[in-house]
Amino acid sequence: MSDEGTGGEVCAVCGKPAEGERGFSHLYHGGRRFPLCCPMCLQLFQRAPDRFARGENPKTLVEELLDELKWRDSGR
């Protein structure tokens, strides 16, 4: 079995395949299209679209953003 030749869109946040039915949504930012695989990734992307668009390491970014969310949740 081989997945080659499908174009292979991947989620801009977590890097999982996000094409066809597996793609949850996508956003346009700065004239580019960013595929997103799930509501969680959409939420994270929306928190820092500029940084994702700039090509910062998504893994580091996600950890940072999740940390922020945790703080906010526990701080109420």
Ligand SMILES: [Zn+2]
């Ligand atoms: Zn994702």
